[in-house]
Amino acid sequence: MEMPAPNPDILSRKADLVARLLDILPADAVISDPAETRAYECDALTAYKCPPLAAVLPSTTQEVSDVLRICHEMGVPVVPRGSGTSLAGGALPTEDSVILGVARLNDVIETDYDNRFIRVQSGRTNLSVTGAVEEDGYFYAPDPSSQLACAIAGNIAMNSGGAHCLKYGVTTNNLLGVTMVLMDGTVIELGGAHLDAEGYDLLGLICGSEGQLGVVTEATLRILHKPEGARPVLIGFDSNEVAGACVSDIIKAGVLPVAIEFMDRPCIRATEDFAQAGYPDCEALLIVEVEGSEAEIDEQLETIMGIARTHDPVELRQSGSAEESAKIWLGRKSAFGAMGNINDYMCLDGTIPVSQLPYVLKRIGEMSKEFGLDVANVFHAGDGNMHPLILFDANKPGDLETCEAFGAEILKLCVEVGGCLTGEHGVGIEKRDLMAHQYGERDLAMQMAVKDVFDPKWLLNPAKVFPLAASDAHRIAAE
Amino acid sequence: MKDLRPETEAELAGIVRDTSEPLRIRGGGTRPIGVRVNGAPLTTAGLSGIDLYEPGALTLVAKAGTPLAEIEAALAAEGQRLAFEPMDHRGLLGTEGEPTIGGVFAANVSGPRRIQCGAARDFLLGVRFVDGRGEVIRNGGRVMKNVTGYDLVKLMAGSYGTLGILTEVALKVLPKTQVTGSLSCEGLDDETAIAALCRALGSPYEVTGAAHMQAGPEGAPRTMIRIEGTEASVAYRAGELRKVLAAFGEFTIDTDPDSTKATWRAIRDVQPFHGTDGDIWRLSVKPTDAPGLVARIGGAEALYDWGGGLIWLRVPKGTAGPNIRTAIAETGGHATLIRGTRGGGVFQPLAPPVAALQECLRKRFDPKGLLNPGLMAQANEAAE
Numbered sequence: 001m002e003m004p005a006p007n008p009d010i011l012s013r014k015a016d017l018v019a020r021l022l023d024i025l026p027a028d029a030v031i032s033d034p035a036e037t038r039a040y041e042c043d044a045l046t047a048y049k050c051p052p053l054a055a056v057l058p059s060t061t062q063e064v065s066d067v068l069r070i071c072h073e074m075g076v077p078v079v080p081r082g083s084g085t086s087l088a089g090g091a092l093p094t095e096d097s098v099i100l101g102v103a104r105l106n107d108v109i110e111t112d113y114d115n116r117f118i119r120v121q122s123g124r125t126n127l128s129v130t131g132a133v134e135e136d137g138y139f140y141a142p143d144p145s146s147q148l149a150c151a152i153a154g155n156i157a158m159n160s161g162g163a164h165c166l167k168y169g170v171t172t173n174n175l176l177g178v179t180m181v182l183m184d185g186t187v188i189e190l191g192g193a194h195l196d197a198e199g200y201d202l203l204g205l206i207c208g209s210e211g212q213l214g215v216v217t218e219a220t221l222r223i224l225h226k227p228e229g230a231r232p233v234l235i236g237f238d239s240n241e242v243a244g245a246c247v248s249d250i251i252k253a254g255v256l257p258v259a260i261e262f263m264d265r266p267c268i269r270a271t272e273d274f275a276q277a278g279y280p281d282c283e284a285l286l287i288v289e290v291e292g293s294e295a296e297i298d299e300q301l302e303t304i305m306g307i308a309r310t311h312d313p314v315e316l317r318q319s320g321s322a323e324e325s326a327k328i329w330l331g332r333k334s335a336f337g338a339m340g341n342i343n344d345y346m347c348l349d350g351t352i353p354v355s356q357l358p359y360v361l362k363r364i365g366e367m368s369k370e371f372g373l374d375v376a377n378v379f380h381a382g383d384g385n386m387h388p389l390i391l392f393d394a395n396k397p398g399d400l401e402t403c404e405a406f407g408a409e410i411l412k413l414c415v416e417v418g419g420c421l422t423g424e425h426g427v428g429i430e431k432r433d434l435m436a437h438q439y440g441e442r443d444l445a446m447q448m449a450v451k452d453v454f455d456p457k458w459l460l461n462p463a464k465v466f467p468l469a470a471s472d473a474h475r476i477a478a479e
Numbered sequence: 480m481k482d483l484r485p486e487t488e489a490e491l492a493g494i495v496r497d498t499s500e501p502l503r504i505r506g507g508g509t510r511p512i513g514v515r516v517n518g519a520p521l522t523t524a525g526l527s528g529i530d531l532y533e534p535g536a537l538t539l540v541a542k543a544g545t546p547l548a549e550i551e552a553a554l555a556a557e558g559q560r561l562a563f564e565p566m567d568h569r570g571l572l573g574t575e576g577e578p579t580i581g582g583v584f585a586a587n588v589s590g591p592r593r594i595q596c597g598a599a600r601d602f603l604l605g606v607r608f609v610d611g612r613g614e615v616i617r618n619g620g621r622v623m624k625n626v627t628g629y630d631l632v633k634l635m636a637g638s639y640g641t642l643g644i645l646t647e648v649a650l651k652v653l654p655k656t657q658v659t660g661s662l663s664c665e666g667l668d669d670e671t672a673i674a675a676l677c678r679a680l681g682s683p684y685e686v687t688g689a690a691h692m693q694a695g696p697e698g699a700p701r702t703m704i705r706i707e708g709t710e711a712s713v714a715y716r717a718g719e720l721r722k723v724l725a726a727f728g729e730f731t732i733d734t735d736p737d738s739t740k741a742t743w744r745a746i747r748d749v750q751p752f753h754g755t756d757g758d759i760w761r762l763s764v765k766p767t768d769a770p771g772l773v774a775r776i777g778g779a780e781a782l783y784d785w786g787g788g789l790i791w792l793r794v795p796k797g798t799a800g801p802n803i804r805t806a807i808a809e810t811g812g813h814a815t816l817i818r819g820t821r822g823g824g825v826f827q828p829l830a831p832p833v834a835a836l837q838e839c840l841r842k843r844f845d846p847k848g849l850l851n852p853g854l855m856a857q858a859n860e861a862a863e
Binding site for chain 1: 653
């Protein structure tokens with residue numbers, strides 16, 4: 001993966017930059033010793049590493065503004081970082097950049113149950129947002145798998161989803177307002193405790209903009225009362241096609257489960273070995289979860305199981321207790337861990353129209369043979385968001401490259417059948433060079449024009465999202 | 480002047496490329512919101528038709544000028560619907576014509592269910608549009624989860640044709656529910672009513688509508704809460720909600736399909752204000768701020784939706800603008816003049832740095848200033 005060559009002029013001014021940052025931040029918030037900056041050399045896309053020039057850990061919006069103003073004045077690129085859990089390289093630094101970590105911005109500012117929102121600083125982790133309100137019966141709905149670690153700032157940057165977004169939506173559907181700092185240090189407010197921000201929907205625009213338009217320091221998030229209960233059912237099938245048809249029938253029937261998760265045979269086997277969740281030995285497995293009171297759950301599951309029976313399932317198991325529910329979810333939630341136990345893997349994130357599920361799974365199977373790498377599929381079937389996991393051996397020369405080429409082919413397939421490159425992880429550097437498969441030149445130019453408006457000097461996370469060849473003109477013109 | 484009425488996206492792009500005169504863009508022309516634009520009238524009604532509908536994937540793709548009624552009929556045939564429940568502005572604004580799906584998204588029009596399932600913009604998955612240079616731009620797609628590049632889809636929603644002319648929209652649809660239950664209580668004052676609505680919305684019972692009319696159908700104030708689902712589930716939740724709300728007043732339940740539909744359509748379309756005099760304002764605020772705000776503005780009749788977060792205000796002609804702007808500046812939120820004298824500006828004035836971003840974006844999307852110029856202008860720039 002190519003990154004722009006570091007600017008030697010910036011590298012030569014490191015001491016000056018660090019001195020200026022120390023003027024406005026406490027000493028322990030400026031990290032410039034090469035031994036320490038290595039802690040920021042990568043995110044969860046660990047195949048790519050590069051220590052930054054420096055890292056800063058501001059504690060207030062004002063400090064963030066001061067940092068950005070200084071970097072803006074000195075022409076130094078800034079890479080914002082939440083918790084560094086990006087699977088797409090969203091927080092990968094360049095040698096001449098400053099990492100701006102929001103980890104110290106982790107306070108709850110306001111909780112308002114009457115109006116059903118919480119306002120937090122953006123470095124707070126996803127799970128601890130729910131943690132702040134759950135004793136009172138509330139929760140924050142988006143639930144990415146990394147929710148224990150990932151920060152709200154990163155969730156907003158990547159518009160993160162999760163298993164339960166079939167019902168509750170992704171980050172952009174649950175974000176009411178932000179305090180954001182522009183690259184020149186200007187602090188702006190968008191939205192708030194009211195619905196539908198005024199003017200153009202800039203809130204919708206910055207959500208998912210991968211830290212390229214501004215640094216969010218505070219966020220107002222919608223919270224909901226927890227449902228009375230939830231219960232999953234496990235449905236096993238002889239073929240992926242039948243499982244796909246069952247998903248479509250459930251949706252058409254008018255029941256809207258909170259989650260429909262899909263695992264294929266390689267994934268079922270691996271998780272069974274790893275977590276002993278008691279999954280059946282079959283080709284495809286669905287976990288369908290519904291919510292409500294006991295009686296409402298019974299009623300919905302009856303409909304769902306009725307539909308499943310028309311597809312001759314090899315297993316149909318309703319959870320009978322909280323322990324059983326936990327066990328059913330255990331396998332799904334440990335899928336990535338299970339794959340990691342077998343081998344190195346790359347996790348993809350393409351989305352496809354649900355109707356294309358059987359065809360895409362068949363093609364992935366064929367490609368797996370062509371490339372000679374195993375692949376396991378686990379994904380959010382209700383909304384077509386796939387997570388093929390390609391297994392490879394990082395120590396074997398050429399394997400990573402083969403894996404990347406295979407991954408690119410899968411993502412191109414997703415686009416071909418009417419889907420997209422990434423459903424919830426973001427483009428980062430990982431899918432940057434595939435963008436031209438999804439969008440035409442003018443489509444990308446329009447998006448880059450938006451960055452021109454928010455960050456005319458292209459200093460915020462500049463080498464991400466857009467193919468370098470396409471963004472070159474903007475980045476170089478800005479220098 | 481006869482309307483320009485392109486029949487294809489290419490023809491539309493050609494018109495924009497070749498013109499040097501501003502365009503006054505509309506779909507069906509039923510929602511004349513914003514500062515009046517001086518320009519050649521152009522309608523997208525000629526770009527019509529559903530291109531793709533996959534009920535099992537909950538997605539539909541249609542050309543922007545497709546009549547809303549045609550889309551709703553296609554969805555109803557499969558037991559599905561537009562969950563965000565777009566309001567029909569014709570009664571309130573005294574307009575005629577056929578609302579289009581493009582118009583719904585250009586104005587980001589949502590109804591009572593917005594409080595539970597999201598706004599129009601939350602259901603818009605992808606767009607094609609012609610920008611101010613006459614280029615066709617694509618963004619988003621037709622799948623429910625998509626974070627590939629910047630979300631210009633959201634930016635287009637609610638931009639009233641000032642950034643581009645929508646030619647095609649892809650949207651998410653949802654299943655219809657079987658039964659609607661409407662709980663109502665007469666005689667609550669605004670403060671108590673909003674408190675009751677907040678309590679209901681803060682319960683686990685999935686309220687899909689929460690409104691309060693100062694003057695209900697019988698003249699007395701009426702507070703209403705909607706729940707939807709299967710028969711058993713609606714009955715259960717209605718019972719639980721009545722217990723939760725007992726401290727506020729006695730709520731009765733109506734599950735008649737026709738009358739519940741009429742009730743929520745009346746709220747959606749702000750029916751109490753149809754055929755009345757006066758200016759109509761639409762305010763979006765933090766729900767618990769709403770009753771105090773209405774009291775401070777004074778001399779207004781209010782209809783609260785979204786649990787109090789959406790206020791429809793009817794005020795005497797041309798008088799209340801400054802008052803409303805001052806009051807809402809204190810609480811936060813925003814106010815839009817929907818019907819009436821437009822001298823004081825239509826949309827909420829923005830903070831200077833945000834206004835600057837908005838203006839720069841507009842110039843990038845429409846460098847020659849051809850697309851509904853001035854429609855969303857700030858008060859001090861308004862032409863009238």
